[in-house]
Amino acid sequence: MQAMVLKALKKPLEWTELPDRQPGPGEIRVRVLACGVCRTDLHVVDGELPNPRLPMIPGHEIVGRIDAIGAGVETLRVGERVGIPWLGHTCGVCPYCVSGHENLCDHPLFTGFTREGGYATAAIADSRYAFPLGEDGDDASLAPLLCAGLIGWRSLVIAGEEARTLGLYGFGAAAHIIAQVAIWQGRTVFAFTQPGDTTTQAFARKLGAVWAGGSDESAPAKLDAAIIFAPVGSLVPTALRAVRKGGRVVCAGIHMSDIPSFPYDILWEERQLVSVANLTRQDGLDFLSLAPKIGIVTQITRYPLREANRALDDLRAGRFDGAAVLIP
């Protein structure tokens, strides 16, 4: 197999030949068909997440076809197309796992961080953390659903059913998917981009946002809830100012720059500030069964696997709308 490997933090990934590995008990091996590029991958490469293990193969939005299974795998079969998300393993016995919060497991493994990821021609996964994808839909178009879509979904659920007017701060891979879900659910979506990014604002309007503008602008209506996808801590007070009394601000990212201090009165009146971490397998089952009914269309830019560094650079610079996907 070949992979784009991170050998040192903040350095480009290197194209590397690796021996093929056989799946162990409970594991599957997939031939990677497509792997999405997530903002988390930038945080991984930049060393912004705790305890990185090098060398590392990033990538946690894997669409692959199973070509080998280990002992004891009964729910999946060779030839099946599956999606492999960020949550790669949980312990099953910690207080979080046993209470239905496996996203907060004390001893987790994460695909493309503490487990090998999908910037490769093949990947090994724990079979219990792979989702059957069926045969409908193009491989590359499905890839962003596996993290951008899933984290967006968990954020939307936490924003609450009663959030009818919803602000999305940062209109990238996650927001462009979850805007479609929210609009399908009958919510009204306001999109906030970097100031002056009229291309992305037009993209948001095309997807059905009733309003799109810079994060320095105020929305034309008070928001019931806001989800912050951009890793920019100064957006927290901005979003708190934009939500109504009792409104909720959800921080969806795994990493954010420091939040500046802010006056208590923008949190007062029962506004809530919460964060979302990882996903549960139930999130995956819920979202991936709903996605085909909604008819989500992902906007993707394809890159050959060997050009993963260019894809990461383009993500960092905001050179495309939607999501980047690597094709082996």
Ligand SMILES: [Zn+2]
């Ligand atoms: Zn656990």
Ligand SMILES: [Zn+2]
């Ligand atoms: Zn991700």
